[in-house]
Amino acid sequence: MSEYGLFMIFFAAAFFNNFVLIQFLGICPFLGVSKRVESSLGMGMAVLFVMTLASLITWMLHEFLLFPLGLDYLRTITFILVIASLVQFVELFVQKASPTLYKALGIFLPLITTNCAVMGLAIMNVTEGLNIIQTLVHALGAAAGFTLVLVMLAGLREHLEIHDVPKPLAGVPVALLAAGILALAFSGFVL
16 A cells, blocks of 8 residues: 555555455444434544554554564554544543533443454554655545545434335434445446
């Protein structure tokens, strides 16, 4: 990935290698928070913040501490601690700044800590040998792609609520069908 320009790194992370629809990472908040566009956008912004800062901090820890000291075996636990700390900060901030959004996100906000997309991104950045600027652009692209598909699914789900959906498909089944159609659409970027 490092041989591409910054635009291509961003575009690839958002569309070609979308963490949710192509790599199937971060499915829990994708399906859980995508009932309303507002809460999806709020979750997307929280994930953007966590992904970007976690990528930068984990990259620096890896490059300046873990790798030079031969402590690569501590990478996973170090990355988890960084991500958990950032999520805790985001949770406290959202709780104070927007209690309505905090309530709407519910359990899914602290679950960013266990969102495999955040951890996968941090590991991918160091294993693919990206520099700090490429890491930042990759994180922004991945978070933008995550937010985009989250808001798209929420929009579809809101739209489907006002239409007659056959009873056996109402609720979760139609949400899964919509997610599958989105995944098919995004797979067209890869072909």
